[in-house]
Amino acid sequence: MANTENLDAKIEQLLNVEKQMRLAGEIVGTRKAAIDILQLCFEAKAWKTLNDQIVVLSKRRGQLKQAVTAMVQQAMQYIDETPDIETRIELIKTLNSVSAGKIYVEIERARLVKKLAKIKEEQGLIAEAADLMQEIAVETFGAMAKTEKIAFILEQVRLCLDRQDYVRAQILSRKISPRVFDIDASKEKKKSKEGDNMVEEAPADIPSLLELKRIYYELMIRYYSHNNEYLEICRCYKAIYEIPSVKENPAEFIPILRKICWFLVLAPHEPMQSSLLNSTLDDRNLSEIPNFKLLLKNVVTMEVIQWTALWDTYKNEFDSEMVSGNFLSEKAAEDLKQRIIEHNILVVSKYYARITLKRLAQLLCLSLEEAEKHLSEMVVSKALVAKIDRPMGIVCFQTAKDSNDILNSWAANLEKLLDLVEKSCHQIHKETMVHKAVLKV
DSSP: OHHHHHHHHHHHHHHHHHHHHHHHTOHHHHHHHHHHHHHHHHHTTOHHHHHHHHHHHHHSTTOOHHHHHHHHHHHHTTGGGOSSHHHHHHHHHHHHHHHTTOGGGHHHHHHHHHHHHHHHHHTTOHHHHHHHHHTOOGGGOSSSOHHHHHHHHHHHHHHHHHTTOHHHHHHHHTTSOGGGGGSOHHHHHHHHHHSSSOOOOOOTTSOOHHHHHHHHHHHHHHHHHHTTOHHHHHHHHHHHHTSHHHHTOHHHHHHHHHHHHHHHHHSOSOHHHHHHHHHHHTOGGGGGSHHHHHHHHHHHSSSOOOHHHHHHHHHHHHHHHHHTTOSOTHHHHHHHHHHHHHHHHHHHHHHOSEEEHHHHHHHHTOOHHHHHHHHHHHHHTTSSOOEEETTTTEEEOOOOOOHHHHHHHHHHHHHHHHHHHHHHHHHHHHHHHHHHHHHHO
């Protein structure tokens, strides 16, 4: 009881000092008095009094911004020293309420919310943690370090993915431009010094830009896996593979290169997929995994691939990848078969102008109905142009020409014909002249 009265007397004395300094406009004195009050409460382990004093000091008339900032920063150091989780949450909530709506302590508020969200997540309240994090729009904070901003947004994305809110996760991920990871860190530091606004240094627990790049793409892989967007997943792995620390370490780049190869084969045929396929084949590191190099060569080469032979060769590899949790098991196996069939149909369309449906089914190792179904799907998705004459059982792979193309081809044919006629006339005239000259002699 005596200790409490002694503490109250000391606080009262310091409050009077704080009032005199505040009214005199003394920034240093006001700040020191406010910090001393908090320090007294902390040393006495009077957590309730500490919370009360933080609120009282922040609400005092004409309170200086510098004093509030110093007070919040000082109190944040006490969070890890709290005796139990309830006291910790209460202190964070008090500091949150004090810093709410104050632009000069917006960074401190963001860090407090992040700590509170972490506690909520540890308690299993992921939805609450995600909602707390989404309240803070760090992209508008000018004084916050770039790496800390990115780390905060990535935490928001991760919590949204954990609660399976994929729409919000995509919206939040778009706040980060992938180009930001390619900026040279040393140049960035020089720029920030030259600027008028002071940018705070990021805390020690914030990862570096390259580490954040990896975290970003790993989260995007989780997002794209939800909709089986194989090409986008492949591009994410490709970006991770390009990180210098990964590319120089065989233990790290070989598993990632395997995934790149699998997702390239699983991705539907399109210009971007074709470009990535060729660039991956040119990679020297691919020689470390020759069986995957052969797989990509098979896909690039315009030859029919026998599905059964391919599956027997790569089934064990595929199963090991499924066990590691990178595929959606049976769905990925079905998609792989689908891609091989599509590849084979494209190969047939290159070599044949017309082919019977029966022969096409034989080349694809499918029944007539399945061959027709896969061909129809490719025509609908505009992967190729084909017409099926069902009564005759003939597939025609000729591209449909519009009226302008037909007229242009006619014009070209007429021009060639007239050139031939002109050359023929010239040759006849030449022969006649030679013949006449011989007769005269």
